[in-house]
Amino acid sequence: MIVGGGLVGTTLAGKLSREGHDVSLIERRPERAAELSRSLDVRVVEGNGATAGALRAAGAEEASLVVACTESDEVNFVTGRIAASMFKVRNVVVRLRETEHQEAFAHLSRGDRVEIACVNPEAAAVEKIVSLFEVPGALDVNDFMGGALRVAGFPIRAGSEFAERPVLDMRLFFAETPSLVVAIQRGDRVIVPHGGEVLRAGDIAYFALARSDLENFLELMEARANASHKVLVAGATHLGLTLARRLEQMGFAVTLLEPDTALAQRAAEELPGALVVSGALPQLLDEEEIETVAAFVAVSPDHEDNLVGCLLAKRMGAARAFALVDNPSLASLIGEIAIDAIISPRLLSIGLTMQHVQGRRVKKVAALFGDRVEVLEAEVVQGAPVTRAPIAELDLPRGVLVVAVQREGALRMPRGEDCAAPGDRILLVAETAETAAAAEFIAPG
């Protein structure tokens, strides 16, 4: 059961229903509810999800999962509590932006015998941006296997060491580790490469990179860390302030740009270490010597402004520009416009929620290329198919790439003739429609 028919709720409903789950969705706004019942293949109930009546009407008594993902932390809070205490729903996921709410929710849920997870899209977005600073040149970074392996996306530029290079050359370069190309976007197509694929200029390619290979890889990619320690953050929102604090801890000098004078004033009080500047963006970019900064990060609530701000910053010479953008059609522009990374809190929410939906054995899921490809880390369960037959003999869905196996903390190359052992972590990549079926081989249920 999903409460909240926004972008996160509807995307989740679609995904879960395609995976064969029986899905119902509660939406408060009558027109939106009517629209969703036409466009989605799920049961739509119009009502207030923060009431027992609406939850019961949508089938809370039989639900094995309730996801509360309305725009309001308060509604999600109440929905989550009712689902857990009154209806004893086994698995409850609530989207809460405020850390305070998360703490209170965890406190109230202590006695419950249910699986409860808070999803905080803002915190996830901040972590994502921080990881972009840790991997120069990357347009997206996802950590797996406790940080032992990163999956990072890079644009393949003409004349670069990777343009016109067979993906198999990664095996030549990094024979001891599972570092390899895991997904490619070429024009409208996405490819999970096997064997003979060759990287082309203009591709966006995701690489799995073992921690020990990262530095050498970045050198080959000619992605060098910017020597500048200055970062411009546009938007003194809650997220902007959290990000500024994290960047200050990393040793960056942060300048916050905020057009609203009241917000700017408050930010200056909360962040004594940062420089807060209030005014119109183009003029501010000019004054802040944008060509000397390590990155320009636009996190204002107006996502179109973020894109425009990044385009301006890049044109004026910013080394890197990252924009917070939720609209999937805007986000798909990446690669065609001069923006280095787009961060979507909603997509991050969906990924985090799917992790909980797929059960405790799935440790991490990351959506690549606007959720067309998924990277999934799962823990091998006793008796799972992958423990009973060599990987090469499993009837895995077509196109699934088994990237790495981690046993007792050590990363290894998966070999066709090997079986996995319970407790091993397996990382796989596939087109999104295939990953749930592939996970069944590792952690059925």
Add this chain to the structure above:
Amino acid sequence: MKIVDILVREAVVLDLESRDKRGALGELCAALAAAEPGLESAPLLEVLQAREALQSTGIGEGVAIPHGKLPGLPRLLASFARSRAGVDFESIDGAPTHLFFLLVVPEHAGGAHLKALARISRFFRDEAFRKALLEAGSRAEIVAAIEQEDARF
């Protein structure tokens, strides 16, 4: 980095006698050890075989780039060998290997190692380069072909 700067010209082998992987690697190592004072063949062979055990360096199109890190080596070294008859090198495309480029690097030269590997593997994607090496009549012609390719990038 230029390949001609690390190429040991005296170690170039015009035609390997061995038809099998171990023998071909042995000949490559022996030729390099003979040309490079202070380099021993046996430990080099061991390093190369350990690397081949992970995954063959036979990258297809009749090319292999055996390589390894050798403790105590003062600088990067490269050599070249050719087999007219072809060697079964467990290449990824299953075809016999005719052109061998050997690369040996000091233990802590990860970055330079990768750059040299990237450069050599890029050279071999050029069909004209592979043809020139296959048709070269002398060691001097092989060295000239490598110099010419090196000057292109």
